[in-house]
Each structure stands twice: as structure tokens, then as C-alpha cells.
Amino acid sequence: MYIRVVGGGSVGLLLAGKLAGADSIGVRVEIVCRTAVQAAEIARSGLSVISLEGERRIVKPEVSSFEEEAFAEKSKPDWILLALKQKDLDERVLKWLSRQVGTHTGVVGFQNGIGHEELLPSALPSTAIYLAVTTEGARRRSSVEVEHTGMGVTRIGRALRRGSAAMSPVHRPYEEKLVQIMHQAGFDARWTDHIERYSWNKLVINSIVNPLTALLGIRNGALIHNAELVKLAQILLAEAGTVAESRGIQLDEDLWEQIMNVCERTAANHSSMLQDVSAGRRTEIDWINGSLVRIAREEGIDAPTHRALYHLIKGMEAEE
Numbered sequence: 173m174y175i176r177v178v179g180g181g182s183v184g185l186l187l188a189g190k191l192a193g194a195d196s197i198g199v200r201v202e203i204v205c206r207t208a209v210q211a212a213e214i215a216r217s218g219l220s221v222i223s224l225e226g227e228r229r230i231v232k233p234e235v236s237s238f239e240e241e242a243f244a245e246k247s248k249p250d251w252i253l254l255a256l257k258q259k260d261l262d263e264r265v266l267k268w269l270s271r272q273v274g275t276h277t278g279v280v281g282f283q284n285g286i287g288h289e290e291l292l293p294s295a296l297p298s299t300a301i302y303l304a305v306t307t308e309g310a311r312r313r314s315s316v317e318v319e320h321t322g323m324g325v326t327r328i329g330r331a332l333r334r335g336s337a338a339m340s341p342v343h344r345p346y347e348e349k350l351v352q353i354m355h356q357a358g359f360d361a362r363w364t365d366h367i368e369r370y371s372w373n374k375l376v377i378n379s380i381v382n383p384l385t386a387l388l389g390i391r392n393g394a395l396i397h398n399a400e401l402v403k404l405a406q407i408l409l410a411e412a413g414t415v416a417e418s419r420g421i422q423l424d425e426d427l428w429e430q431i432m433n434v435c436e437r438t439a440a441n442h443s444s445m446l447q448d449v450s451a452g453r454r455t456e457i458d459w460i461n462g463s464l465v466r467i468a469r470e471e472g473i474d475a476p477t478h479r480a481l482y483h484l485i486k487g488m489e490a491e492e
């Protein structure tokens with residue numbers, strides 16, 4: 173089994189680091205960084221994974237860079253785990269991806285938010301596309317170090333687009349194998365036939381946790397210890413529920429408990445949006461609260477609190 177992890181950020185380093193450290197017989201793990209500089213650093217010093225218990229383990233996955241090898245001919249992996257941000261899924265990356273995939277390659281998008289589930293099957297119509305919805309917490313400490321900040325669950329399922337190769341049962345053994353390998357690497361990975369529902373639940377979790385933590389500069393855990401923020405989170409959940417319903421999506425009944433749970437389990441985590449804001453990078457707000465606001469508009473309903481958060485984060489981005 174040959175797994176290529178694309179993206180040397182928080183999630184990509186965690187995936188590649190733990191998969192490479194799993195000692196799974198016959199599993200080849202490669203990480204594709206954006207820059208040749210990061211690739212060279214990992215090749216030189218290895219990749220450090222700091223566990224939840226604070227233990228450091230250095231592993232040596234194969235490493236390459238998009239910058240240097242973007243259009244080089246390479247052998248085709250069984251899996252491409254896409255640990256890029258939504259904003260990075262641009263034309264150049266999609267073109268590159270189309271050259272990386274073989275007939276047996278499955279592509280798994282780990283992105284938060286909504287957008288990739290349509291974009292990837294359209295760009296790669298003959299490829300099996302999967303979505304991973306993860307509540308793992310990860311933080312890149314440096315170009316060669318990643319910290320596992322919260323144990324979560326990773327659900328993997330087919331992006332069910334009519335006519336997509338992902339519908340084909342021929343991929344089933346590969347799917348089971350991937351879930352098994354993720355387990356061996358220490359992830360709580362689970363297969364699901366209802367990935368759309370998980371994506372929406374996660375979208376709503378992110379639409380609450382991410383902008384609030386980013387705006388206030390707080391860790392995920394701080395959200396649940398402040399009564400005012402808890403009230404605001406409840407308003408956001410109610411609005412998101414109405415938007416989801418307008419699209420025929422029923423959010424989980426216990427989603428409020430799930431939100432509290434994610435904040436508890438990833439209490440020490442800086443959400444990915446807080447990490448972006450702190451680093452002066454563009455956030456994923458367009459694909460998270462922005463998606464809810466867009467869908468609400470299309471359906472003729474309003475989501476004023478999500479709209480306010482959207483504009484606040486866009487305003488912060490514009491300042492940078």
C-alpha cells in the first residue's frame with residue numbers, strides 16, 4: 173500500500189508522521205510539502221510527532237515537494253490523503269492531482285467546510301473521491317514538528333456524486349485496508365456510508381468553534397467555560413440547523429453535546445482558523461460560515477449571526 177499525504181501542515185504532518193511511525197508492514201508513506209525547503213528539512217532531520225502525552229517520536233517518511241516535482245512523472249499511489257486547505261485546491265493543484273492518480277488511486281479530502289465535495293469529483297471525474305471528517309486536533313510547531321493536541325474520530329466515506337467512480341464496489345478492499353492502516357497508526361478511523369451527514373455536522377461545529385476562537389484568540393476548551401460564549405454558540409447552532417433543514421439535512425440531535433465534547437477533547441488546541449489568523453494567512457471562513465450564509469441566501473432564509481461572524485473574520489483578513 174502506497175499512501176501519499178499532500179500538505180505539510182498540521183493535519184498532513186500528523187497523518188504522515190503517525191502513518192510512517194506505525195511500522196505497518198508493506199505500507200509506504202510519502203509526504204508532499206509545498207516547498208522544497210520544508211521537504212529538505214524533513215529529509216534531513218526527520219519528522220517529529222509529539223504525542224498527546226508529550227512524547228516525541230522522530231519518523232522518516234519519504235518526502236517530496238509540490239514546488240520541485242509538481243509535474244514530474246511518479247508512480248501512482250493507492251491513496252492520496254489531501255491535507256490542504258480549501259483555498260489551496262486551486263487549478264494548479266487540481267491539474268497536478270489529475271496526473272498523480274492511477275486507475276486504482278483513491279483521493280481523500282480532509283478539508284473542513286463545504287466546497288471540496290463538489291470540486292474534487294468534478295476535477296477528477298474518473299477517480300474514486302472520498303471525504304474524511306476528522307475531529308483530531310493537530311498543531312504544526314515548525315516545518316518538521318507536529319503536536320497531536322486532541323484525540324478525535326475520523327470518518328471516511330465516499331463522496332457520492334452521481335456517475336463518480338467512487339460508487340464502484342471495486343474499491344471496497346482498499347477502503348477497508350485504509351481504515352485498518354489508520355487504526356494501526358493510532359487514529360480512531362471509521363468507515364461511514366453517511367459522510368454527507370458527518371460533513372454537515374462538522375461544518376456546523378467548525379462554524380461555531382473556529383470563528384469564535386479565532387476572533388477571541390482562545391483555545392477550543394475556553395469556549396465552554398464562558399456562559400456568554402455558550403449562549404452565542406447555541407444561537408449559532410439554531411441558525412445552522414435552519415440552514416441545514418432548508419437543504420434537507422437533519423443535523424444530529426445530540427450535536428450540541430458533540431460540540432461541547434469536541435471543545436473538551438481538543439481543549440488545548442488552537443483551532444485551524446485561529447492558527448491561520450495568528451499566522452496572517454487567509455482563513456477557511458468562505459467555506460464554513462460563508463457556505464452557510466450563501467445557502468441561507470439561496471434558500472431565502474437568514475443566518476444573521478453567522479453573517480456577522482463571516483464579516484468579522486473577513487475584516488480581520490483584510491487587515492493583514
Ligand SMILES: NC(=O)C1=CN([C@@H]2O[C@H](COP(=O)(O)OP(=O)(O)OC[C@H]3O[C@@H](n4cnc5c(N)ncnc54)[C@H](OP(=O)(O)O)[C@@H]3O)[C@@H](O)[C@H]2O)C=CC1
Pocket residue numbers: 178179180181182183184204205206207238255256257258260265282283284285306307308309310311312441443444456
Ligand atoms: N488543524 C486541525 O486541527 C484540523 C484541521 N482540519 C482541516 O484540515 C485541512 C488542513 O488543515 P491544517 O493542516 O490545519 O492546515 P495548514 O495550513 O496547517 O496546512 C496546510 C498545508 O498545505 C500546504 N500546501 C499548500 N499548497 C500546497 C501544495 N500545492 N502542495 C503541497 N502542500 C501544499 C501548506 O504549505 P505551506 O505551509 O508551505 O503554505 C500547509 O503546510 C483544513 O481544511 C482544515 O480545516 C480538520 C480538523 C482539524
Ligand SMILES: CC(C)(CO)C(=O)C(=O)O
Pocket residue numbers: 284306307308309310378381382392434438441442443444445
Ligand atoms: C475540531 C477542530 C475544531 C479542532 O480544532 C477543527 O476542526 C479545527 O480546528 O479546524
